[in-house]
Amino acid sequence: MENSSIIQRSIARPEFGPFVLLVVELAVFWGFNHDFLSPQNISNILAFTVELGLIALAMTLLMTSGEFDLSVGSLFGFSPVLMWTLFNSGLTSLEAGFVLALLVAAFIGLVNGWFVTQLKIPSFLVTLGMLLVVRGTALFVTSGFPQRTWSAEGSWLAEALVGDFFIGPFRIYMSLFWFIAAAIALGYVLTQSRTGNWIQAAGGNPNAARARGVNVSGVKIGLFILSSIMASLAGVISSLRTSAANPNSGTGYELEVIAMVVIGGTALTGGRGTIIGTVLGILILRVMRNGIVLIGVPGLAYNIFIGAIILGMMALHSWLERRHQAGT
Amino acid sequence: MAEPLVRMENIRKSYGRVQALVDANFHVNEKEIVGLLGDNGAGKSTLIKVLSGAVPLTSGDIFIRGKKVDLRSTSDAIAHGIETIYQDSALVTQLSIARNLFLGREPIKPPRFLNRMDQEAMNVVARDLLKQVGISKDIPPTTPIGSLSGGERQAVAIARAMHFDSDLIILDEPTNNLGVAETQGVLSFVRSARDSGHSCIFIAHNIHHVFQVVDRIVVMRRGKVVADDIDPKNTNVAEVERIITGMSDKEIRDAIVQGKQPQG
Numbered sequence: 001m002e003n004s005s006i007i008q009r010s011i012a013r014p015e016f017g018p019f020v021l022l023v024v025e026l027a028v029f030w031g032f033n034h035d036f037l038s039p040q041n042i043s044n045i046l047a048f049t050v051e052l053g054l055i056a057l058a059m060t061l062l063m064t065s066g067e068f069d070l071s072v073g074s075l076f077g078f079s080p081v082l083m084w085t086l087f088n089s090g091l092t093s094l095e096a097g098f099v100l101a102l103l104v105a106a107f108i109g110l111v112n113g114w115f116v117t118q119l120k121i122p123s124f125l126v127t128l129g130m131l132l133v134v135r136g137t138a139l140f141v142t143s144g145f146p147q148r149t150w151s152a153e154g155s156w157l158a159e160a161l162v163g164d165f166f167i168g169p170f171r172i173y174m175s176l177f178w179f180i181a182a183a184i185a186l187g188y189v190l191t192q193s194r195t196g197n198w199i200q201a202a203g204g205n206p207n208a209a210r211a212r213g214v215n216v217s218g219v220k221i222g223l224f225i226l227s228s229i230m231a232s233l234a235g236v237i238s239s240l241r242t243s244a245a246n247p248n249s250g251t252g253y254e255l256e257v258i259a260m261v262v263i264g265g266t267a268l269t270g271g272r273g274t275i276i277g278t279v280l281g282i283l284i285l286r287v288m289r290n291g292i293v294l295i296g297v298p299g300l301a302y303n304i305f306i307g308a309i310i311l312g313m314m315a316l317h318s319w320l321e322r323r324h325q326a327g328t
Numbered sequence: 329m330a331e332p333l334v335r336m337e338n339i340r341k342s343y344g345r346v347q348a349l350v351d352a353n354f355h356v357n358e359k360e361i362v363g364l365l366g367d368n369g370a371g372k373s374t375l376i377k378v379l380s381g382a383v384p385l386t387s388g389d390i391f392i393r394g395k396k397v398d399l400r401s402t403s404d405a406i407a408h409g410i411e412t413i414y415q416d417s418a419l420v421t422q423l424s425i426a427r428n429l430f431l432g433r434e435p436i437k438p439p440r441f442l443n444r445m446d447q448e449a450m451n452v453v454a455r456d457l458l459k460q461v462g463i464s465k466d467i468p469p470t471t472p473i474g475s476l477s478g479g480e481r482q483a484v485a486i487a488r489a490m491h492f493d494s495d496l497i498i499l500d501e502p503t504n505n506l507g508v509a510e511t512q513g514v515l516s517f518v519r520s521a522r523d524s525g526h527s528c529i530f531i532a533h534n535i536h537h538v539f540q541v542v543d544r545i546v547v548m549r550r551g552k553v554v555a556d557d558i559d560p561k562n563t564n565v566a567e568v569e570r571i572i573t574g575m576s577d578k579e580i581r582d583a584i585v586q587g588k589q590p591q592g
Binding site for chain 2: 193
């Protein structure tokens, strides 16, 4: 009896569906091609996973509060461009350029949050506008050309963010630890802290939250800032790892990140979010991208699978939600 | 006579040219349940919104225990001990009972900089409160509000008001859409709130529910309080309906007949 209720409770959790899907995915890809679980391939998947993952973690909190941010992909491209432009022109050191890039990102998040909470404009429109402003600035500043990036060798910043080392046969980048630390910290904030309760209340019923004295606007502005900073950090990490700062990089990431978050079980309408689910969602999409190429499906077919996964997971989440509401 | 808990004097509220409240006077005594009645558009909702800080008044004064107060927001009203419970809007359905009870005032576990909620303490208090308001079923405090019935949600909202020592609990249509047993449950929560020292304003379309629970009935018509001292023990539903509509028995009968004619 007790056992069956534990199983029932696990099935009812929003993370259950994504977990099963990930296991199935791993099994299928491994079945087709045993190299899929080779140390080299796993290292490859992890390296790029954490960069989009950092954005998805912050987006989970923002979406739980009932908003989302379409400008993250453009910041992913813009921040490294800004950092390298400052450094290459001799205006700042690489580290100071990095800090400035994060500050500019924070300001952009603040502007997003201010428009959404004070002017009451939907976040879809505000961040769509910001996407164009930021991407446009990156293209204008660089005239559309990638920035010179080769001089980061030996900088402690590059070591701390993307330094790599081997654990057995696995090549691990430092960014993986930043990702794990961010996942633990934000998971803690969402489920254990008072702020987490406010984030969920702000997304679930903002009027009720406001009536209880919760500063709903403050919470949302804070999360817009967090989202921008994480996108900026992810962009810088990616640029240091690949030694490239392309003003076009990150195009379309916003939708991929939102897909990761909703596949993981966070409600698009706000009020309910899960960091564990998002980590699973990140892995599902990255493993899919890597796996279909490895088993010989043309890479261009990737979006078909992603679309099908999103539709399937949404159907599952909505079914679970209805069961949940019915109190079963 | 003792100073009432809340006194509203010459309250005016206009929306553009529409006068929603015209010199309304209203009071609630300590440990008293007041039934506020009136037809649609009589001004009861506006009066309650003014008192709960949701809309600003155009002119007039509000006193709490004789002291003049300025209620600019719902948080202001809550800080002055006035809690308003609307049918559906007071709770966050995705959060658990305990998290809703403490929303905005969550206890923190030391060390404080970790900002960690003391969930065990919240659950213990929540379990106690649920018993106090008489929820008979054994519902764990970690249950999300979304899986509770309408009556149970009302109970949680009332429990929250009682726990945080609200002096005045305003219930706006608390028995709407509830079944017979659930309605009786809500009425008994209201009585237990009064018995533990709280005052209540009870607004309901169903006059029978009001009669079962209130100490005094106040009737509003066209933005004014037209009767504020009706003892439910010394009157009947028909009499109160007459005051609400402002019509005589014969006029009411005629109105009903006229209303039926088109169908007949």
